[in-house]
Amino acid sequence: MSEPATLLRAVFGFDAFRPGQEEIVRAVATGQDVLAIMPTGGGKSLCYQLPALMRDGVTVVISPLIALMRDQVRALRAAGVEAGALNSGNTEEETEEVWNAIGAGRLKLLYLAPERLASVGARDMLQRVGVSLIAVDEAHCVSQWGHDFRPDYLRIGELRAALDVPVAAFTATADAETRAEIVERLFSTRPPQQFLRGFDRPNIHLAFAAKDSPRRQILDFAAARKGQSGIVYCGTRAKTETLSKALREAGHPAIYYHGGMEADDRRLAEQRFQQEDGLIVVATVAFGMGVDKPDIRWVAHADLPKSIEAYYQEIGRAGRDGAPAETLTLFGADDIRLRRSQIDEGLAPPERRMADHGRLNALLGLAEALDCRRATLLEYFGEEAQGCGKCDLCDRPADVFDGTEAVRKALSAILRTSEWFGSGHLIDILIGNPTEKVRAKGHEDLPTFGVGRDLKRGEWQAVFRQMMGHDLIRPNPDRHGALTMTDAALPILRGEDTIRLRRDTIAAAKARRPAVKTLVNEEDEPLLSALKAKRRELAEQQGVPAYIIFNDRTLIEMAEQRPESLDAMAKVSGVGTKKLDTYGATFLSVITGAVEEMHPTRLKAAARGGGDLYDRLMALQRDLHHGPDGTEKPLSCSASAIAKVVAAKPDTSAALERILGDRRTERFGAAFLDAISEAS
Known part of the structure; x- marks a missing residue:
């Protein structure tokens, strides 16, 4: 077996390993099962490419995106290594070339999309060609509740059992829970040797900003970095197109990229970004995973990412060459509302949705951080760090104050209403607003009624948002978004601990323009999300469009009226005799948590208002x-x-x-x- 350092110089042209690479390479090369967590840009691919050259047989690399495969295959071939990929993006000639290399016994690395593992033919082929190692790139995709879950990654464990070869799994984004899930799904028969090589990317400057004319904010950020390659991530496909047009009109070379484009157009966009200097790509998260362009100088988020793991992975595409790079992430109340609804409308069990709300809280905590953002980010991943001097809060410290009294008032309101209400109703109690709902529940008689009149509604919303960022409260999926206290809140409620809040965030709430009008009010949004989730579940079971079950207008009316019986449900617009009979009890159970049994003729009478x-x-x-x-x-x-x-x-x-x-x-x-x- 050749020495790693020799091959490193001869094949890849490097004089020395990056920190942590050599011991991982030796473990993989000697046939040990390995799980390596390495920062983006830390040289993960070398840790399985080099062992592939040191071992006999073929190394199969399971990789999630075609762009990643193309980049790595191209680079390996340029270095004289026989490598190939089998994926849906191949031309007939490319596929034939790969099969010829396999047949001749020349191929050392074979890249496969996880979807290929569903094919019996592909598994049979792998058993014939002498596979000696399975390398899993972006291994966090195996986590069923992660931000990049790929169902076909669950087949890797079956492949490993069939081939009986070592597995080396790599990722840059895995907290303790995700690491445990990777071990369970990929290494169930024997635990792997784990390498945790740190999450810090000291060359990347971190910055967040509240949305205030977000298009102008992105254009200003790009203008200050004109001529540098950058990525702007957007939450919707439509925004990628409009924002790229605005950048071009401002004099920047810019293109858009999203999953709705034709395959050839996506490939052309990836190719242009790789080859053209100074090009800006405005994209959804469909772009970037595995794009190995070392000189991306900046990454901006026009919308809040899905989670702190997604954020870390996406900013990690900047500065892979180790040179300075910059980031900017914009966030606003509408972003948070959207991300909450996406969690609530998912089909995950309640405990998983609660955990996802906790992950979103962690991202809010980073956005509303009081001190160094890098220290906050690394603490989430279980690492300690001091002030970095390379983030916006180190450049300009936040204006903070002792927010213990305000937080204690809010927690008291939550506790005295038995954790059954969302922030809108709780704020009505705190500011002494005797709404019909407050009076109906008798909450104007609570000791907390009116104790928060010193703050306006928008300021209280900022307090509740910061409380979520500190993970003191989470929306409860079982109670349609009602706020539930976490263990971290109890010392503050009991007067055993204090908490600081950002004054600038609360002050900004006074002058901030009204939020975009939503389909329902804030209190009803979680229930609307739950009703949509049930509708989607039924639609998927029946193979019909969601609106066939009930249209949005009907679900909105259900969320606003909250019918407590099938009689009341029958009065909702769009609920006729047949749909009341078919779906009435199901949707009523979402609203009330119980199912009402009713004779079919009674259902028909109810549907007619009788x-x-x-x-x-x-x-x-x-x-x-x-x-x-x-x-x-x-x-x-x-x-x-x-x-x-x-x-x-x-x-x-x-x-x-x-x-x-x-x-x-x-x-x-x-x-x-x-x-x-x-x-x-």
């Missing part, structure tokens, strides 16, 4: 079952007959007799006609 009358007539026939004095022969009406009476609402004995017949009309007629008259 549920109360149906119940009244059924009660009368039970009362008159043995006649007015309880001594006559039993007689009753069928549910369908009662439903017909409800639908027709006859106002004479003759009309009623046509439905019930003479015997039943004689027994029930007078009482039924009185009930019909009262209901009319």
Whole structure:
């Protein structure tokens, strides 16, 4: 076996390993199972490419994006290493070339998309070609609840068992929970040797800013770095197109990239970004994973990322050459609302959604950090750091104050309302706003009612946001977004600890323009998200578009009215007889947490607005079952007959007799006609 240092110089042209690389290379080369967490730009790919040359046989590299494969295959071939990729982006000639290299026994590294593992033919092929190592790049994709989950990554464990070869897994973004999940799914038979090589990227300057004319903020940031390659990440496809156009109009070479583009257009965009100096790509997160362009000088987020892991991975695409790079992340209340709704509308179990809210809280904590952002970021990943001098808060410290009293008031309001309400209702209590809901719940009698009149509504919203950033409170998915205290809040509530808040964030809330109008008010948003999640689940089960179940307007009305019975549900616009019968109980259970059992004919009556009358007539026939004095022969009406009476609402004995017949009309007629008259 050749020495790693010799191959490093001869093949890759490097005189020395980067910190931590050599011991990982030796572990992988000697056949040990390895899980390595290394910062982006830390040289992960070398840690499996070099061992591939030191070992006999083929190293299979499971990689999530075609762009990554193309970059690495191109670089390896330029270095004289036989490498190839099999993916949907190949031309026929490229695929044939790979198969020829496999057949001739020349291939050392074979890159595969995880989707290929679903093919029996691909697994059979891998068993024939002499695979000696499986390398898993971006291993966090195996985490079922992570931000980049790829279902086909779950097949890697099966492949490893079938081939009985070592596995080397690499990622730059994995907290302790994600690392544990990677070990469970990829290394279930024997634990791997783990290498944690740090998350710090000291060459990257970190900065956040509250949204204030965000397009202008991005244009100003790009203008100060004109001629430098950069990436702007956006939350929607449409925004990538409009923002790239604005950058071009401002004199920057800029293109857009998103998953809705044709494959050839995406490939051209990737190729241009690799080859052209100073080009800006405005993209969704579909772009960038695995793009190995070393001289990206800046990364900006026009919208808040999904999580702190996603943020770290995306900014990590800057400065891979070790030279200085800069970042800017914009955030606003609408971003946070969107990310919360995406979590609530997901189909994950409640405990996972609660954990995802915690991860989003961590990102808010970074956005609203009081001190050095790098220290806050590294602390999340379990590392200690002092002030870095290379972030906006080290450049210009935040204006902070003792916010213990305000936070304690908010926590008290949460506790005294049994953790059953969202921030909108809690703020109404704190500022003494006697809304109909506050009065209905008796909350104007709470000791906390009106204790927060010193702050305006927007300022309290900023306090609650910072409380989430400190992970003192989280939305409870089981209670449609009601705020629940975490263990970290208890010492503050009991007066055993204090907390600092950012004064500038709260002061900015006074002058900030109104938020974008939403479909429902803040209190109803979590319930609307839960209803949408249930709608999506049913639509996926039935293979139909979501609007076929219920349209948005119907769900909005459900969220606003919060019907507590199927009778009330029947009055919601868009809930007809058939849909009430099919979906009524299911959606009612989302709203109330319980399922109401109801006879089908009762459902139909409810759908026509006659549920109360149906119940009244059924009660009368039970009362008159043995006649007015309880001594006559039993007689009753069928549910369908009662439903017909409800639908027709006859106002004479003759009309009623046509439905019930003479015997039943004689027994029930007078009482039924009185009930019909009262209901009319």
